[in-house]
Amino acid sequence: MSKSLFTKLSHLGTAPCDEQHPRAPVALPAIRTSTVRFNTIHDLYDTYKRQSSGERIVGYGRMGMDTHAAFEEIMCELEGGQRAFLAPSGLNAIAMVLLSFLSAGDHMLVADCVYGPVRQMDKTVLQRMNIESTFCSMRNADEIEAQIKPNTKVLYIESPGSLLFEMLDLPSIAAIAKKHNILLVTDNTWGSGIAYRPLELGADISVVAVTKYIGGHSDLLMGAVVAKDEKVIKTLDINQYALGFSTSADDVWLAIRGVRTIDVRMKRHAENALKVCEFFDQQPETLQIFHPAYEKDSHHALWKRDALGSNGMMSVALNFTPEQTKVFVETLELFSIGYSWGGYESLVDMVDVSFLKNHAYWNASYPSLVRLHIGLESVEDLIADLSQALDKARHHKV
Structure with a gap:
C-alpha cells in the first residue's frame, strides 16, 4: 500500500x-x-x-x-x-x-x-x-x-x-x-x-x-x-x-x-503568517513585505512553482527611524526578541541594515527591517500585539 x-x-x-x-x-x-x-x-x-x-x-x-x-x-x-x-x-x-x-x-x-x-x-x-x-x-x-x-x-x-x-x-x-x-x-x-x-x-x-x-x-x-x-x-x-x-x-x-507534528505545525505557522502579511499590507509605514507565499511578494510565482508549502518566517521593511523600530520591537508583548526560529513561539529581530549592504535584493533606501517568526499563538492576539506596538512607535518623538 x-x-x-x-x-x-x-x-x-x-x-x-x-x-x-x-x-x-x-x-x-x-x-x-x-x-x-x-x-x-x-x-x-x-x-x-x-x-x-x-x-x-x-x-x-x-x-x-x-x-x-x-x-x-x-x-x-x-x-x-x-x-x-x-x-x-x-x-x-x-x-x-x-x-x-x-x-x-x-x-x-x-x-x-x-x-x-x-x-x-x-x-x-x-x-x-x-x-x-x-x-x-x-x-x-x-x-x-x-x-x-x-x-x-x-x-x-x-x-x-x-x-x-x-x-x-x-x-x-x-x-x-x-x-x-x-x-x-x-x-x-x-x-x-x-x-x-x-x-x-x-x-x-x-x-x-x-x-x-x-x-x-x-x-x-x-x-x-x-x-x-x-x-x-x-x-x-x-x-x-x-x-x-x-x-x-x-x-x-x-x-x-x-x-511527528511538523505537518500540522507548519500549516498553522503558514496560515498565521499570511494573516500577519495582510495586516502589515494595510499599515502606512510598511514599505515591503518579504514572504514568498504572500501573493504580493515579488518571488511569489517561483514559490508557487517550486514550493510545497510555507512557514511562519517573514520580514517587513518599515518607514521608521532606527529608534522608532526599536520602540516597536521592545513594545511587543507576545513576540520575544531572539535570533532563532522554528519553535512554537513568536519571535522578533531588529535587523541591522548594514548586514544587508551586500545583498542585491535589498533596497538600500529602506531605513529599517524587522524579521518576524509567526508562532502558533492565536493570530488575532498576535495582530493585536503588533498593532499596539506600531501605534507606540508611530507616536514616539523622533
Missing part, C-alpha cells in the same frame, strides 16, 4: 511491536552509548570492513545507534535522499559539507542571501585554508556564469534566503552547476523537506538545521546533511567520521518527537 510522506513520518522511528516484541513503547528509546561491544574479533573486523565500504553500521558510539539510525531514515524521507548525516548544529552541518568537498586552492560561489555565519566561516576558516569564496546575486544565469572559475568546486545557495526570503530559481541554477560539473549545495532549513525539496529540484546536497522546524520546540540543536548520489554519500561518510561529528541521543529523540 502506497503511503504519503506524512503517514510515514507518523510511523518511522517507532519501537518494533511484533512476535519477537509483543509489548513495546510507542517511541523508540534514546539509546545512549560511547562504547560498542563485539561478540568476537571476527564481528569487530567485519563491522569495520563493512563500515569502510560505506555501510551505515556502528563500530563506535559517536555515530549513534538505533535512535540515530531511525532519525537518519526520517531525514531521507523528508528530503528525498538516500543517506543522511547528523551534526551537533546547523552550522556544523554546513561546515561538514564545505570541509568535505573543498580543498586549498578551490573556489566556492555563494548566493549573497545565505545564512550570515557562512560569511564568518569564510573569513575565519576557509580563507585561512586558501579556499576562495565569491558572494553574488544568483537571480539570473548570466550573473552566475560570469562568476564561475576553472577551480570552482561548490555552488552554495539558500532558497528562500535568510533575511529577505528571496526565492532562487533552483532548477536553473542546478542546470548551470551540472553544465560546469560543480557540486550544488542548498540550505533547506526554511523548507525542511515539508515546504521545499531541493534534491528533487536538482541540488546535490540539502543541509537542514534540525534545530528549527523539525525540532519545533526550541529545545535542541542539530544539523543534518542529506544526499542521494553514491559518490557524494561516500565522500560525506568518510569526512563525517574523520571530523568527529557527534549528536546526543537525547537530542535525536527530541527531533523524532518533533517531526
